[in-house]
Amino acid sequence: MKNRVKNIAYRMGILKILLLVQRLFLKAPLILMYHRLTAYNGNNISVDDFEQHLIFLKENCEIVTLDIAIRDVNKPSRGKLKVAITFDDGYEDFYHLAWPILKKHDVPATLFITTGFIDKSVWLWPDKIDYILKNSNGFTAQLDGFGELQFTQETTKEAWHRLGDYCLVKPWKQRDKLINQLAVSLGVELPQQPVQGYQGLTWSQLKEMSAEGLSIESHTVTHPILSTLNPLEIKEELSVSKQVIETNINQRVNIICYPNGFARDVSNTVEEQARACGYKYGVMACFDKQTANNPYRIGRTSAAKEISTLVIGLLRASK
Ligand SMILES: [Zn+2]
Structure with a gap:
């Protein structure tokens, strides 16, 4: 659907009505994927956009924790669409931009962190x-x-x-x-560690947010495309990140979010290693109905900036 048509449909309340109709049908929860918010309104999802998303979702859907969304993936239900909010990578601005809005609206969220990025040892x-x-x-x-x-x-x-x-x-x-x-x-000397604007959260920020209710799960150590690594390297990425988070946050890590997260980025070996390392679930960056029932290939939907596009995404959720 063209953007203009979507916006008109949104403003006329048609999309809300369609969401109401959707309540009559069986559908699985939908997991939304965000990366980084911007402080100012531009081409990417801003803090203001995000707040509008949350207000809309609270009114028209049921925002649930990722655990509940995953639990109910195979139990489609009628009624309000269940939606879980996730953020990837763990950029420092999550603490200043996304978390205050999530807290303000009392909305549960899960953050997938790349532990080497948090330790400031790797750039993304x-x-x-x-x-x-x-x-x-x-x-x-x-x-x-x-x-x-x-x-x-x-x-x-x-x-x-x-x-x-x-x-x-x-x-x-x-x-x-x-x-x-x-x-x-290009004559540029790349600093050894990420500089301001490219940095990850600190462990103390993560501990603080975890204590306030943020759920923190793994997004590997160095953010590689796991399917291109050998089994030993895959194991290292999965087990070290899990261990580091569990030690620092003192909370069990059950979910791996695959970097890049498309079908070709996750091989059978990756799935096997995830299971062997003690992960219960793996989440993708796309949605594929064919694999949605596989606990190691749980699909997510990319959050759109425009609320009308976001709602169209919600309407696509089905059994
Ligand atoms: Zn990522």
Whole structure:
């Protein structure tokens, strides 16, 4: 549906009526996936947008914990659609932007953290590209495999997307090599640890939020595409992150959120290792009806900025 049509349908209350009709049908809970909010309104989901989402969801759906959503994945029910809120990665701004709104509206949420990112020992690789492009001395780089990259100050974001899409499907060694080459070509020295704006939450912030009711689960140690790793490396990513969170937060970790989280990023070996490491569930970054009943491939729906698009997503939830 076109954005304009969706917005009109939303403003006329049609989408709310459809949600009311949906209550008559059997449907499984829906898990919403957020990443990072922005403080100001722009192209990405802002704090204001998020607050509107919560107000709408509280009025028209039943916001539940992720545990309840997962418990009921195979028990479709009538009535209000159950919705769980999740955030990925663990950027520092979650503490300042998302958590105060969640608290204000008394809404349960789960945060999936990349523990190496919290320990400040790793950058999330898309951030490395972002930092290099934004601090570059030039606008051309010759990159092995990728070819020539040309961009301007205005097309930095486009260049970031092109490089990101390319790196996404490459083994981590190749990806790291390309990122290093990019830094050298553009004359940027990448700091060893993530700098302000690219940093993760601290353990003390996480402990504080956990005590206030935030549920914290694993998103690996270094945010790799697990299906590209060997079984030993997969085990390390899954078990170390679980252990580190359990030690720091003193709370059991049962859920692994797979980085990138599409079907090709999760192999049978990844599922087996998740089970062997003691995880009870695995969540994806997409929704696939075919695998929704597999506890290690639980689907999520990406939250949209526009509330009308978000509601259309809710209406797609079905048995
Ligand atoms: Zn992630």
